[in-house]
Every structure is written in C-alpha cells, then in structure tokens.
Amino acid sequence: MTTALPQTEYDPPKSSWWRRNQIGISPWLFLAPGILFFAFYVIFPIFQSFNVSFYDWDGLGDAEFVGVENYQELYWDDAFYTSLWNNLLWLVLYLLAIPGGLFIALFLNQTVTGIRLYKSLFFFPFVISQVVVGLVFTWFYDPTFGLLNSIIGTFGMGPINVLGDENYVTYGIILAGLWPQTAYCMILYLTGLNAVDPEQVEAARLDGAKGARMLWYVILPQLKPATFIAFVVTIIGALRSFDLISIMTNGGPFGESRVLSFYMFEVALSEYGFRMGYGAAIAVVLFLIMLIFIAYFLWSMYQEERTR
Amino acid sequence: MFPKPIEKSSRTWQLTYQGLLPLALIMWLLPLLAVAVFSIKPEADFTTGNYWGFPSSFEGFNNYGRVFFDSDMPRYLLNSVFITVPTVIGAVALSCMTGFALGIYKFKSNLWIFFMFVAGNFVPFQILMVPVRDLTLDMGLYNTKLGLVLFHVAFQTGFCTLFMRNFIRALPFELIEAARVEGIAEWRIFVYVVLPLMKPAIAALSVLIFTFIWNDYFWAIVLTQGVESQPVTAGITSFNAQFRAAYHLMSAGSIVAALPPVAMFFLMQKHFIAGLTLGAVK
Incomplete structure (x- = not known):
C-alpha cells in the first residue's frame, strides 16, 4: 500500500508547531465545510422555526410578536386534531410494511433461476418517486375507470370512490405509501436473511424446529439489525408523508386526509394565506413528536458505540 | 438457509x-x-x-413523442439533471471529509458531532421550511437551481456523514497508523490511503443520493416555481394540468419522469442495495 504513495516531497517540518498539533487540528479542518453547511441550512433553521412560531408573520412584512397565541389557536383548531389523528394512523399502519417486507423476503429467499430479476422487480416501487406512485394510485382508485373498481365490480361490488370518501381516504393513501415502503423493508430482510448463520439453522433443524417456531426463535433474533433499520426508516417515512397526500388528494375531501406535515405547508404556503408563524407552530409540534423517536434512535446507537 | x-x-x-x-x-x-x-x-x-x-x-x-416534443417535459428533465448531479458531487465530497474526520480521529466531541449529523438527518422537513425559504429568498436564490442544490447538499450531508463514517470505521486502522509512522501528512493520508479504499462507499452513496434528490418533491415546490428551474417531480403537475384528462399522455409523462432513477437502479444495482442495507447485517 505504502509503495503506491508518491515521494513525500512535502515541505520539510519548517513549523514544528504544525507537526506537533497536526493530529489535533486536522479533523477540524476536514469537518469545517460540512459543519458550516449543515449548521447554516439545518441546525440554525430549527431554532429559527421555534422563534418564528411566537410571531404573527406573513413572510414579507414585519413580524409581530404574539407570544404563545399560535399555540393557543392550535389548541382549538379542529383541523389540527384531524391531522394529528391521521399522523397516528400513518405511524401505526405504516409499520405493517415491516412484517409485509419480511413475508415477501421469505417468499423470495430461494435460488431458482431468474430469482435475482424477481427480487429487483419486487423492489421496483421503492425507486420510483412518490409523486409517480401517487399518480399511479390515484388512477388505480378512480371511481369511473380505476382498476380497483373494475376488479371489485366483477364481484358485484362498488364502485367505491376511495379518495373522495372521508372514511376511506387516509387508508387509501397509506396503502399507496405501504407499497414502496414494503419493498424497502423486503430488501433489508433479504440482505439480512443472506447473512443468517446456516450452521445454527441446521442445528435447530436437527432439534426438530421448523416453520413459525424456527422463524421466531432462530431466524428473527439474527435479523435484529435489519429489523431496527426497517423500524427507523418506516417511522421516519410515516412522519414525513407529504408527497402522496399532496398529489393524491391535496388534503381533501374537506381536509380529512391532512397530516401535520401537509397542514403546515397548507397554512404557511398556499392559497389559504401565508401564516408563517402558525405554520412554524405546527412544525414545532411535529418536530417534538419526531424528537421522541430521534432520541430513541440515538440512544440505541449510543449503546452500540459503547459496546464496540 | x-x-x-x-x-x-x-x-x-x-x-x-x-x-x-x-x-x-x-x-x-x-x-x-x-x-x-x-x-x-x-x-x-x-x-x-x-x-x-x-x-x-x-x-x-406517438404518445411518448408528444411528451418529448409537445410539452415542457425535456426542460424539466434537464432541470432535474442540473439539480441532482451537482448535489451528488457536493454531498459526497463534503461527507468524505466529515466521515474521515469522525471515523479516524479520536477527540472529545467526536460522538456529539456525529450525533448532530444523524439527528439533523431525521428532522421533519417542515421545521426547516420557513427559515430555509426565507434564507433562499434573502440570498436571491429563490426559484434557481443553485438555491435548491445548496440546500440539498447541506441536508444530505447528514445522511452521507452517517454512511461514510461507519464505512471508514470498518477499514483497517493499522493502515493509517503505518502511514503516520512514515511521517506522511494527514491530508495525504486522506487523499492517498483512505480515499482509494472508499470507492465502493462513494459509488453506493452516489446512486442513493441521485435517487433521493431526483425524487424530491417537497423542496422543489417550496424553493422553485417555474419551468426555468423546477425539477420533473414538480413539473409533472403542470404537465398534467396541460393534458388534463388525457390519460394516455399523463401516463406516458409519469413513466418518463420515473425512468432515470429506475435506470440508475438497474445499472448500479449492487451498489444501490449495498448502500441501502448498510448496517442491516452485522
């Protein structure tokens, strides 16, 4: 390896101070551009948002300090509770992607000819943008020509206007979201299954374990890292849901499919007016919900780092 | 098995x-x-x-021909390329350095800085929306590709740092020690010893970030507005407004918009999956 290095013709140690402190200073030089960028665009804006949430501001004129008024208004806002409830639905139902992904991964974890292509094609939905997924599912649900209604029509049911019915709309959008998310979890589990220790499986087989018991007691414990990552990305994905709602229903009908992320955007940047302060207050609530999970993820990572 | x-x-x-x-x-x-x-x-x-x-x-x-010659689709596609490619280069370059710093050096605040990047990568976009939009307006970069690129680079640095740091951690540390004993400057160790070993990580991250940025919709509608700078994910809505109820054209348009990341995935499948599943196996 070292032979490939060019002749070290670098300046001879003219400053012994640099030599002595090189290892202490270098990491900061390497970190500087990344930290500056990240602080400027990500860390500071978080605090600014907290600040803005105490003001009444249309984004252009002068901001007026209103204290906790935005939060008080939030407390009486029905649309806020609808969004919050839908966020909860997203969180819970989105987790179905994990068992779903595991199921497909188990189904595909074979070595027949062409299986690689099958795995790639099953993964396909994750690569497509959510905007296109949203469009595809909007047409799939369409009450006049959608495939869904054509199918249930042959059983003598329907038609159901999934996206136009306030009782079904959120479930319909979540289902569209589950499609790519399940594909993601599947690929995580396929990789995990690849690394399962074959000797343990054989030993368990000799002991008479098979089927569900084998899965539960032998395979799943070994898939723990994959499950953790699947859990992280699914939670984050559920709370970030925005694209699908914006494309499929734009929050409707009657705002019944809003979630916090969408409601915030609607309040701050749409024809409903530019209420930056109120929007920021909604964003703060969403951020605090996310913070619970972020703290848990970081804590898990910290435990891991310590054992290394 | x-x-x-x-x-x-x-x-x-x-x-x-x-x-x-x-x-x-x-x-x-x-x-x-x-x-x-x-x-x-x-x-x-x-x-x-x-x-x-x-x-x-x-x-x-006929249908695909009309998408390409009868609409702004080519323009949007080009915008997407000019947004995605610089972002990939910028984020990967920055995170090679931060990943190196956090993966190789031991100093007190190391883990805290690492956690700052990880936590920032998980925050909801909406908490950044108002300040970032304001910032972009103030810099005169609203509705420009550059404004979008700068933000994407900064935000993706969080995820990329997590990725690179963990990758560098797994490299044999003896290599760096050996180089230090030889008296090689730290930046040379980075360029000549570590960077060559990071090629697989760079490839994996590049395809991942390409897909993430290409598929971004939220920031596209927050920071850009018109045909001169909007990427294809945002452009598809105006495209659909132009061809309202012409389902054959809207379908063709959607497929065109979705294709580049799909092509990327099939061409670089190994790297893509290696990137996505990093950490799924111990």
Whole structure:
C-alpha cells in the first residue's frame, strides 16, 4: 500500500508547531465545510422555526410578536386534531410494511433461476418517486375507470370512490405509501436473511424446529439489525408523508386526509394565506413528536458505540 | 438457509412455486402495469370507454413523442439533471471529509458531532421550511437551481456523514497508523490511503443520493416555481394540468419522469442495495 504513495516531497517540518498539533487540528479542518453547511441550512433553521412560531408573520412584512397565541389557536383548531389523528394512523399502519417486507423476503429467499430479476422487480416501487406512485394510485382508485373498481365490480361490488370518501381516504393513501415502503423493508430482510448463520439453522433443524417456531426463535433474533433499520426508516417515512397526500388528494375531501406535515405547508404556503408563524407552530409540534423517536434512535446507537 | 431450499422439497411444490412467482409479481406491480398499458393506448380508447381492454392500436411512439416534443417535459428533465448531479458531487465530497474526520480521529466531541449529523438527518422537513425559504429568498436564490442544490447538499450531508463514517470505521486502522509512522501528512493520508479504499462507499452513496434528490418533491415546490428551474417531480403537475384528462399522455409523462432513477437502479444495482442495507447485517 505504502509503495503506491508518491515521494513525500512535502515541505520539510519548517513549523514544528504544525507537526506537533497536526493530529489535533486536522479533523477540524476536514469537518469545517460540512459543519458550516449543515449548521447554516439545518441546525440554525430549527431554532429559527421555534422563534418564528411566537410571531404573527406573513413572510414579507414585519413580524409581530404574539407570544404563545399560535399555540393557543392550535389548541382549538379542529383541523389540527384531524391531522394529528391521521399522523397516528400513518405511524401505526405504516409499520405493517415491516412484517409485509419480511413475508415477501421469505417468499423470495430461494435460488431458482431468474430469482435475482424477481427480487429487483419486487423492489421496483421503492425507486420510483412518490409523486409517480401517487399518480399511479390515484388512477388505480378512480371511481369511473380505476382498476380497483373494475376488479371489485366483477364481484358485484362498488364502485367505491376511495379518495373522495372521508372514511376511506387516509387508508387509501397509506396503502399507496405501504407499497414502496414494503419493498424497502423486503430488501433489508433479504440482505439480512443472506447473512443468517446456516450452521445454527441446521442445528435447530436437527432439534426438530421448523416453520413459525424456527422463524421466531432462530431466524428473527439474527435479523435484529435489519429489523431496527426497517423500524427507523418506516417511522421516519410515516412522519414525513407529504408527497402522496399532496398529489393524491391535496388534503381533501374537506381536509380529512391532512397530516401535520401537509397542514403546515397548507397554512404557511398556499392559497389559504401565508401564516408563517402558525405554520412554524405546527412544525414545532411535529418536530417534538419526531424528537421522541430521534432520541430513541440515538440512544440505541449510543449503546452500540459503547459496546464496540 | 431459511426457508428450506425449494430444491429439497417435493416436485409439485417446486412447480407451484415457479408458477406462483410470476403471478405474485404481476399482482405486486399491477398499478404500474396499468399505467404502462395506458401509456401506449390511443386517445380513442378512453372516449369509447375501452379502459382495460386490448389497445385498439399501438400508439406508444406517438404518445411518448408528444411528451418529448409537445410539452415542457425535456426542460424539466434537464432541470432535474442540473439539480441532482451537482448535489451528488457536493454531498459526497463534503461527507468524505466529515466521515474521515469522525471515523479516524479520536477527540472529545467526536460522538456529539456525529450525533448532530444523524439527528439533523431525521428532522421533519417542515421545521426547516420557513427559515430555509426565507434564507433562499434573502440570498436571491429563490426559484434557481443553485438555491435548491445548496440546500440539498447541506441536508444530505447528514445522511452521507452517517454512511461514510461507519464505512471508514470498518477499514483497517493499522493502515493509517503505518502511514503516520512514515511521517506522511494527514491530508495525504486522506487523499492517498483512505480515499482509494472508499470507492465502493462513494459509488453506493452516489446512486442513493441521485435517487433521493431526483425524487424530491417537497423542496422543489417550496424553493422553485417555474419551468426555468423546477425539477420533473414538480413539473409533472403542470404537465398534467396541460393534458388534463388525457390519460394516455399523463401516463406516458409519469413513466418518463420515473425512468432515470429506475435506470440508475438497474445499472448500479449492487451498489444501490449495498448502500441501502448498510448496517442491516452485522
């Protein structure tokens, strides 16, 4: 390896101070551009948002300090509770992607000819943008020509206007979201299954374990890292849901499919007016919900780092 | 191997499995296949209500031709390229350095800085929206590709740092120690010892970030507005407004918009999956 290095013709140690402190200073030089960028665009804006949430501001004129008024208004806002409830639905139902992904991964974890292509094609939905997924599912649900209604029509049911019915709309959008998310979890589990220790499986087989018991007691414990990552990305994905709602229903009908992320955007940047302060207050609530999970993820990572 | 290899089971089950595979795949991709079929149908099929029957004529070339020559689609696609490629280069370059710093050096605040990047990568976009939009307006970069690129680079640095740092951690540390004993400057160790070893990580991250940024919709509608700078994910909505109710064209447009990341995935499949599943195996 070292032979490939060019002749070290670098300046001879003219400053012994640099030599002595090189290892202490270098990491900061390497970190500087990344930290500056990240602080400027990500860390500071978080605090600014907290600040803005105490003001009444249309984004252009002068901001007026209103204290906790935005939060008080939030407390009486029905649309806020609808969004919050839908966020909860997203969180819970989105987790179905994990068992779903595991199921497909188990189904595909074979070595027949062409299986690689099958795995790639099953993964396909994750690569497509959510905007296109949203469009595809909007047409799939369409009450006049959608495939869904054509199918249930042959059983003598329907038609159901999934996206136009306030009782079904959120479930319909979540289902569209589950499609790519399940594909993601599947690929995580396929990789995990690849690394399962074959000797343990054989030993368990000799002991008479098979089927569900084998899965539960032998395979799943070994898939723990994959499950953790699947859990992280699914939670984050559920709370970030925005694209699908914006494309499929734009929050409707009657705002019944809003979630916090969408409601915030609607309040701050749409024809409903530019209420930056109120929007920021909604964003703060969403951020605090996310913070619970972020703290848990970081804590898990910290435990891991310590054992290394 | 789990479940039990299919070769070791009965002949009938083997055949059933072989038959089930394509069936399951078709079911899985059904909504997408429907759009693909739509995109090659003639307009007449939609007016006569022939939605799901056999296309009365093959109009694939016609429909896709109109997407490319009759709309702003090429413009949007080009915008997407000019947004995505610089972002990939910027974020990967920054995170090679931060990943190196956090993966190699031991100093007190190391883990805290690392956690700052990780936590920032998980925050909801909406908490950044108002300040970032304001910032971009103040810098005169609203509705420019540069404004979008700068933000994307900064935000993606969080995820990329997590990735690179963990990758560098797994490299043999003796290499760096050996180089230090030889008296090689730290930046040379980075350029000549570590960077060459990071090639697989750079490849994996590049395809991942390409896909993430190409598919971004939220920031595209927050920071850009018109045809001169909007990427294809945002442009598709104006495209659909132009061809309202022309389902054959809207389908073709969607497929065109979705294609680049799909092509990227199939070309770089190994790297893509290696990137996505980093950490899924101990």
